[in-house]
Each structure stands twice: as C-alpha cells, then as structure tokens.
Amino acid sequence: MNYLNLEDVTKMYGEKVLFDNISLQVNQGQKIALVAKNGSGKTTLLRVIAGEEAPEGEAAKVYLHKDVRIGFLNQDPEFFEEHTILEAVLDSDNAMIQAVRAYEYAMLFPDDTEAMHKAIAKMDTLKAWDFEARIREVLTKLEVSDLNKLVKNLSGGQKKRLALAKLIIEEPEFLILDEPTNHLDLDMIEWLEEYLQQPRITLFMVTHDRYFLERVCDIIVELDLGKLYRYTGNYSEFLEKKTTRHDVESATLEKSKKLLKRELDWVRRMPKARGTKAKSRVDAFHDLKDEVSQQRIDEEMKIDIKGQRMGKKVLEAHNISKAYDDKVLVDGFTYKFRKGERAGIVGPNGVGKSTFLKLLTNEIRTDSGKVVVGGNTVFGYYTQDGIQLKENKRVIDVIQDIAEFIPMEKGQKLTAPQLLERFMFNRKQQQVYVSELSGGERRRLYLLTVLMANPNFLILDEPTNDLDIMTLNVLEDFLMDFPGCVLIVSHDRYFMDKIVEHLFVFEGNGKIRDFPGSYTRYREVKKEEDREKARLAKEAEASTPVAPKPKSKATALSQDERKELKRLEKKILKLEEKKTELTEQFNDTSLSAEQITDLSKELSDVNDELEELELRWMELAEMA
Incomplete structure (x- = not known):
C-alpha cells in the first residue's frame, strides 16, 4: 500500500532553494532515513510531508493515504503548558487511550462509584487493560515520571521524550520522526531501535545516529544540492x-x-x-x-587549530564526592588523567554526568575530596546548552567579538573570516544573522567558539546532537589526532566507539566504574554479567532447601473442606458471569439515573461477595 506520494515539490526561503521539484514515495513497511548537511532543509521537508507546511511549485502534489494514521515527532514539540504529564500523554482521539484516561481519572475519585464502574466497563469492552500496562511500560522506558508535574516545568529534553512516548503510545501506522534519539540515554536508544525494527511500522525519519541507520533503515534518501537521491540498503550500503x-x-x-x-x-x-x-x-x-x-563543491570542515602545550600534571581527582539532598551523584572518585587520553562517560539521564564534568572543571565545589588542575591545562568546555548567541548578530560578528584572528602552527595566523570558512561558513553565510541558522549550524558555530580558546583538554557534553554526518566525520578525525586530552559525554554509540579508549560508567548511587574498552564492548560484557547474575540467582534458588509442609490435621483438607472448595469454585464462576453481565448493562445509554444507581449498588455487592469468597478459596487452596 502506498502511504505517501510527493511530486514536483519545491521549497525556498528568500533566495535559498532548499529543494527543487523533488519527488518521493513511501510504501507500507518501508523504513526510510533522510540525511543531508545542516541547513539543507531536512526539517522543512518533514514538515511538508506531515502537512505542517505548504509545498511550493505549480505542479506540486503531496498525497497522504486518508486511512493511514500518521504520527509526527517535531524537533520542538508543543503541548498545552498547563496540562500535567498524564493529561498530555492521554490527550488523544484514540479510543483505547480515551478509555484509559477515563479509568485514570476515576481512580483519582474512588468515591464516585458510578464513574468508576463506567470506566471499568469501558476498559473491559475494549480489552484495554493490556494497553494500560503498555502505556506504563513506554513511560518507564523513556523515563517519563512524576505524572502530576506540569508540562510548563519540563526541560526541552523532557518535552521531547514526552512527545516520543505519546507518539509510541498512540501506535500510528506511519511514523515521521525528526531526530528521535536526541535527549535519549543509551538504554532508551537501544529500546527505541528495537521497537522501530518491528515489521508493522512504516518509518520516515531524520537521524544522524549511524548505528540507527545501519540497523533500522532499509532505504536512505539524501537531500543534496536541492535534489533527492534514493539508495536501497542500510548505512554501509549507502556509503x-x-x-x-x-x-x-x-x-x-x-x-x-x-x-x-x-x-x-x-x-x-x-x-x-x-x-x-x-x-x-x-x-x-x-x-x-x-x-x-551546479557542480559539487564538497565543503569539508577543516579543524587544525594550534593546541597549547600540556604540563606533566594534567588533571587529578582525589576521592571526590557530591550529593544533593539524599541523592548521591559521585562517591569517592579518584583518577589521574594522562596526556593524550580519550575517555567517554556513559550512564542514564539524571545520574550525574554533567555534574561530574562541572566538578572536574571546578565550576561547582565538591562535598569532599579535591580536584587538582595542572598549571598548563586549558579547558575547552562544550556544554549541552551551549552559549546564548545573540539572535540579531551576524555569524562573523559572533567570532570577531571573541578574536580578530587566532594563532596557527609555525607562527601563522588565521583571520576570523578564514576560520569560519574552515567551519563550512562561506563568505555569504558569514553575513547571515544567528536567528536564520539551523540547529546544526548553531552547534557548529558554538564548537568553533570553544576551539578558539586553543584548549589542550576538551570536555564535550553531547557534542553530536544536531550535527550532520559529514561534520561528525570531520570532528571525529580531529579528535583522533588531537594531542591533548578529550573527555566526552555522548549518546552516539558510533561516535563513542570510534573515539574513546576507555569509559567512566555511572552505575548509580555515586559509583563510577572505569571500563577499559569501547561502548559496544562494554555492552557485550554487561549483558554477559547480567546473564551470569541471573544464572547464579537461579542456581541459588534451586539449591535452597524447601522445608516440607507438616502433614497435620491443621493443614490437611478434610472431606468437608474439599467439598467446600469445589462449591466455592462454582459460586465464584457464577459471580464472575454476573459481574460481566452487570458491567455490560452500563453501556445502555437509555438508563435512567435511578437505574444506574441500582446497578452500581448491585455491582458493588457482587464485588464484595466475590472478594470474600476468593479469600476463603485461596486459604483452602493453599492448605491443599
């Protein structure tokens, strides 16, 4: 079945042509990824496909199958700010979700038996109990907790995870995703990867996660110089x-x-x-x-900025600890960094990775222990939030405010315009205002401002978010040749595997494990450790002697008790049938208020009797 057809679609911003007379087709079951340089129009194309932006061109056509349910994950999802998380998740036309919403609200007011009975009846009719469990599973996997918290109090990353959870819960047939792995930790990414591999899901997404492209996608579409090029196969075949x-x-x-x-x-x-x-x-x-x-001009970011000499002492942490209230983030960590070391940091969101970086740079104080920074150590700190670039400034002004030029090797100097050109901002783009830059272009500009300080110890906190694959490749090559130290927090598994020599693994409760190897190797070892723990637990359980139950008159069933057990089973079965029958009567819209009250009372009596009989049955069954 054909889900989407794009024909002769054009889109321009001012004089800039994002795409010109492009065509695209998406069929049921296909998993397609869109790749392109930052600023090429990837997000705009997704918005056109999702119907949030109108296409241009006289012959332009966008066809979406009218019977297919579509879900669109935007870069900046929008919610009603006064909603709680639970209200936001359950704000849907999906019948199953509406039933769960009615049940959740009824649970908040247990005295309203009428609302509760109606909600239970609806859940029974739609068989929505498993669906409710599925909702809780998705929210747990994406760490969407504190369901009574207002949306307006969430961070940008929390809103993105909330939007992704809501989308998965609604189970659309056609998913359109813009950078779905941003703001997810590694466990979440691997769970999402497994979810999207399901054959029933049709997918069109933008991502720069190369393991995602390799394992999930069967078609890759490249937007290059305003044209679309289609490649069958995964990431390696695309290359x-x-x-x-x-x-x-x-x-x-x-x-x-x-x-x-x-x-x-x-x-x-x-x-x-x-x-x-x-x-x-x-x-x-x-x-x-x-x-x-129209020839190809393969602009490649060139990073060859001179680094400063590093002394014998680089950076040392001596038994440092940090906690906020009862939450311990770092507990007794000790380590001495060596020259040229490349280390990665991994762990779930909220475990303390960013706090750890701030401790090492003395941005925040330790509760105990001390951090010693070498006399010649110069940090270049790329944070998750980045710097607040002034929207009304031109790109060239942002750099010239820092320095007119920077020193290079052999006494050479590089002017600000020349430096920007090496970071793929040509002379025309240097005159563009910051407000006109894409998310990836802003991050590239921010990375340049960090490197202009000529650091010899780079700390990169999520540097790969929003960067295109070409920029990632160049950044990786630079970091491999960087003579100083590199400390990276990243959820990009491919990036981590390529760069780091060892990992600081945050295992919770302030415990930090130094693992000698790549992320992929760590996951293999971790899975093996988990399997071994499960095996030992099973063996321990099997070897534990079970005390035999004494065969006394106190526990053995008498003949009368065995008869009672059988009578109870029959009576419980009849009551369950009566409960189902009463529940179904609530679906009758012609019932009067008096009839509803009578039914509610009768259903309540049945439930009470059932509970009493089931308790007695369990008592006898255990004795038997």
Whole structure:
C-alpha cells in the first residue's frame, strides 16, 4: 500500500532553494532515513510531508493515504503548558487511550462509584487493560515520571521524550520522526531501535545516529544540492553507493568542463549579428554553463587549530564526592588523567554526568575530596546548552567579538573570516544573522567558539546532537589526532566507539566504574554479567532447601473442606458471569439515573461477595 506520494515539490526561503521539484514515495513497511548537511532543509521537508507546511511549485502534489494514521515527532514539540504529564500523554482521539484516561481519572475519585464502574466497563469492552500496562511500560522506558508535574516545568529534553512516548503510545501506522534519539540515554536508544525494527511500522525519519541507520533503515534518501537521491540498503550500503555516484558525477563534470571551454572560445569569437543556428548554440552554451555551475563543491570542515602545550600534571581527582539532598551523584572518585587520553562517560539521564564534568572543571565545589588542575591545562568546555548567541548578530560578528584572528602552527595566523570558512561558513553565510541558522549550524558555530580558546583538554557534553554526518566525520578525525586530552559525554554509540579508549560508567548511587574498552564492548560484557547474575540467582534458588509442609490435621483438607472448595469454585464462576453481565448493562445509554444507581449498588455487592469468597478459596487452596 502506498502511504505517501510527493511530486514536483519545491521549497525556498528568500533566495535559498532548499529543494527543487523533488519527488518521493513511501510504501507500507518501508523504513526510510533522510540525511543531508545542516541547513539543507531536512526539517522543512518533514514538515511538508506531515502537512505542517505548504509545498511550493505549480505542479506540486503531496498525497497522504486518508486511512493511514500518521504520527509526527517535531524537533520542538508543543503541548498545552498547563496540562500535567498524564493529561498530555492521554490527550488523544484514540479510543483505547480515551478509555484509559477515563479509568485514570476515576481512580483519582474512588468515591464516585458510578464513574468508576463506567470506566471499568469501558476498559473491559475494549480489552484495554493490556494497553494500560503498555502505556506504563513506554513511560518507564523513556523515563517519563512524576505524572502530576506540569508540562510548563519540563526541560526541552523532557518535552521531547514526552512527545516520543505519546507518539509510541498512540501506535500510528506511519511514523515521521525528526531526530528521535536526541535527549535519549543509551538504554532508551537501544529500546527505541528495537521497537522501530518491528515489521508493522512504516518509518520516515531524520537521524544522524549511524548505528540507527545501519540497523533500522532499509532505504536512505539524501537531500543534496536541492535534489533527492534514493539508495536501497542500510548505512554501509549507502556509503558505497554514494561514493559510486560521486565518481560518476566527477567523470561527467570533467567532460562538461572541456565542452564548456570550447563553447566559451566559440562564443567569444562569434560576430554580433548571428542567425538562428548561432542563437541556438548560444542557448546551449548557457544551459551547459548552468550545469557546470551546479557542480559539487564538497565543503569539508577543516579543524587544525594550534593546541597549547600540556604540563606533566594534567588533571587529578582525589576521592571526590557530591550529593544533593539524599541523592548521591559521585562517591569517592579518584583518577589521574594522562596526556593524550580519550575517555567517554556513559550512564542514564539524571545520574550525574554533567555534574561530574562541572566538578572536574571546578565550576561547582565538591562535598569532599579535591580536584587538582595542572598549571598548563586549558579547558575547552562544550556544554549541552551551549552559549546564548545573540539572535540579531551576524555569524562573523559572533567570532570577531571573541578574536580578530587566532594563532596557527609555525607562527601563522588565521583571520576570523578564514576560520569560519574552515567551519563550512562561506563568505555569504558569514553575513547571515544567528536567528536564520539551523540547529546544526548553531552547534557548529558554538564548537568553533570553544576551539578558539586553543584548549589542550576538551570536555564535550553531547557534542553530536544536531550535527550532520559529514561534520561528525570531520570532528571525529580531529579528535583522533588531537594531542591533548578529550573527555566526552555522548549518546552516539558510533561516535563513542570510534573515539574513546576507555569509559567512566555511572552505575548509580555515586559509583563510577572505569571500563577499559569501547561502548559496544562494554555492552557485550554487561549483558554477559547480567546473564551470569541471573544464572547464579537461579542456581541459588534451586539449591535452597524447601522445608516440607507438616502433614497435620491443621493443614490437611478434610472431606468437608474439599467439598467446600469445589462449591466455592462454582459460586465464584457464577459471580464472575454476573459481574460481566452487570458491567455490560452500563453501556445502555437509555438508563435512567435511578437505574444506574441500582446497578452500581448491585455491582458493588457482587464485588464484595466475590472478594470474600476468593479469600476463603485461596486459604483452602493453599492448605491443599
């Protein structure tokens, strides 16, 4: 079944063409990822697909199957700010969710037996009890807790997780996701990865998580220079096929350049008075010129900023601890960093990773122990929140406010415009205001401001969020060659595996484990440890002697008690049938208030009797 058809869709912002006459088709069961450079229009294309922005172009068509339920995860999800988390999650037209919402509200007012009975009846009719358990599972997996907390008091990351949880709970057939892994910890990402692999889910998403692309997607679509290129296969197959396409384009471009040169010579020699044939040739020349002018300019971010010399003592933590109220974040951590060390930090959200970084940089004080920073150590600290860039400033002004130039190797200097060019901001983009930059472009600009301090100890807290794959590749190469120390917090597994030599694993209650290896290796070891713990627990349970029950008259069932047990089973079965019958009567919309009251009382009596009989049955069954 065809879910989506895009035909001849164009979108422009001012003079900038994001995409030009593109077409796209999504069929049931396909899992498609969209990749592109930051600022190319990925989010805009998702909004067009989801119907939140109108397409441009006279022949533009966007067709979405009318019977398919669509779910769209925006970069900046919107909620009613005065709603609680529970109200936000259950704000849906889905019949199952409406039944669960009625039941949850009835639970808040247990004295309102009428509302409770109606809610229970609805849950029974729709068989929504399993669905309620599913809601709680999703909320738990994405750490959406404190259901009575107001949405307006949530952080941006919490809102993104809330929006993702709400979307998964609604179970749409066609998911459109914009950077779904942002603000998720590694356990959440792996759970989401497994969820999206289900065959019933049709997916179109933007992500820069390369393991996600490798394991979830079967088609990758690239938005490049305003055109869409479709590649079947996962991320590794995409890289192979993209390389082949660029090789073909390069060969074609060389031929076009030679032909253009010959045509240019002819046009220059051509007399002013020309006939129809000459005019057609001139028109062909201009077409060829346009073709060559659209040649690929593979801008690559170049990072070769000079680093400062590092002393013998780099950074030392001596038995440091930190707690807030009863929550212990760091407990007795001791470590001495070496020159050129590259370490990663992993652990669930809220376990204290960012606090740990602030302790190491003396931004906050320890409760006990001390941090010693080497005399020549210069931190470059890239935080999650970044700096507050002034929206009304141009890109060039942001950099020139820091420095007009920075020193390079061998006494050379690099001016601010030259430095920006190395970070993929050409001279035209340098005049753009910060307010016009995409999320990834802002992060790239922020990274530049961090590196301008010539640090020799880089601390990067979630540096991969919103960066495109090309920028990530260049950043990875830079960090591999960086002569100083690197300490990274990241939920990008691919990035961590490529960069770090060992991990600081936050295991909770302030315990930090130093693991010698990559993230993937750590997960393998962790799974093996969990399996071993489960095996030992099972063996211990099996080897524990079970005291035999004494066969005394006090516990053995008499003949009368055995008869009573059978009578109870029959009576309980009849009462369960009566309860179902009464519950179904509540669906009759013609019932008067008096009839509803009578039914409620009768149902309450049945429940009371059932409870009493079940308790006696359990007592006899245990004795038996």
